[in-house]
Amino acid sequence: MFRNFIPYFIPLSEKKFLTFPLSFDIIISYLGERETLRQIVPPTNCPACNSVLEFVNDQLFCLNDSCSAKSAKRIEHFAKTLKIKGLGPATIARLDLFDLHDIYSLSQEEISLCLDSEKLGTKLHNEIQKSKSVDLITLLPAFSIPLIGSSATNKLAQHISSLYEITPEICIEAGLGPKAASNLYDWLVGTFIDHGYNELPFSFTCKTQAKVSLDDTKGTVCISGKLKSYPTKAAATQVLEKYGFIVKSSLTKDVTILLNESGIESAKTKKAEQLGIKIFNNLKQIIEE
Numbered sequence: 001m002f003r004n005f006i007p008y009f010i011p012l013s014e015k016k017f018l019t020f021p022l023s024f025d026i027i028i029s030y031l032g033e034r035e036t037l038r039q040i041v042p043p044t045n046c047p048a049c050n051s052v053l054e055f056v057n058d059q060l061f062c063l064n065d066s067c068s069a070k071s072a073k074r075i076e077h078f079a080k081t082l083k084i085k086g087l088g089p090a091t092i093a094r095l096d097l098f099d100l101h102d103i104y105s106l107s108q109e110e111i112s113l114c115l116d117s118e119k120l121g122t123k124l125h126n127e128i129q130k131s132k133s134v135d136l137i138t139l140l141p142a143f144s145i146p147l148i149g150s151s152a153t154n155k156l157a158q159h160i161s162s163l164y165e166i167t168p169e170i171c172i173e174a175g176l177g178p179k180a181a182s183n184l185y186d187w188l189v190g191t192f193i194d195h196g197y198n199e200l201p202f203s204f205t206c207k208t209q210a211k212v213s214l215d216d217t218k219g220t221v222c223i224s225g226k227l228k229s230y231p232t233k234a235a236a237t238q239v240l241e242k243y244g245f246i247v248k249s250s251l252t253k254d255v256t257i258l259l260n261e262s263g264i265e266s267a268k269t270k271k272a273e274q275l276g277i278k279i280f281n282n283l284k285q286i287i288e289e
Helices: 068-081 089-094 100-105 108-115 118-131 136-143 150-156 168-173 178-189 233-242 267-275 283-288
Strands: 006-011 017-022 054-056 059-061 219-223 245-248 257-259 278-280
Touching: 068 089, 068 100, 068 136, 089 108, 108 118, 136 150, 150 233, 168 178, 219 233, 233 245, 233 283, 257 267, 257 283, 267 278, 278 283
Parallel strands: 219 245, 219 257, 257 278
Antiparallel strands: 006 017, 054 059
């Protein structure tokens, strides 16, 4: 987005548009059928809560934490991460959910009434009850903390068994970057308490994962490119670590195996070939070897 420019577009056909920025001191001529240039004016207020929008890194954002649209997205992400089947955008709207507490405050009868179906209400209520048993490794990424996903949480789980053991020092020791560590700790001492998330029906604990040493490992794996066997690198990392492998994000001197399922000869692949590192095109081959 260009903050010092006014964007315009020229319609070339019913379905085709030419879009570009125009500064105040630039004049253009359009050869062909004459058309009227129309100025695209950025919105000033959030369409959901009417709060004044603010520029952050040249993008417009609604910074109102009470915005209904933002709340719905937070709940949607939370439900998806915890795999609460049936709690999608339409159901969130029908149940009039505004906060994470609302999910666990509804009875089976209330859900059935809102959904106009006892069968659907019972199913959803059971799914919600089942979600209470998730451990911290699954739960923490559900809170939409910037830079805190499953990979960061798995690193933390090698050093803690409870959310309340997290400190800035533990975050750095676990290998989180400075920004991720700051985001997590600020959320823990601020949002977590201020929003009453500590009162949600979770244990906020996990089993401390044993950290595999280089002496005990079956090998050190570096993943290059997109995977076919698993949806994300984080998921593949969990599997590899379970089978006794260490996973590195870059091709360090410790790496003994390169996993490249994409078939694209990346820079990592070329370097691995030069160094004589084993290259596999399927994760299962690594586990079975």
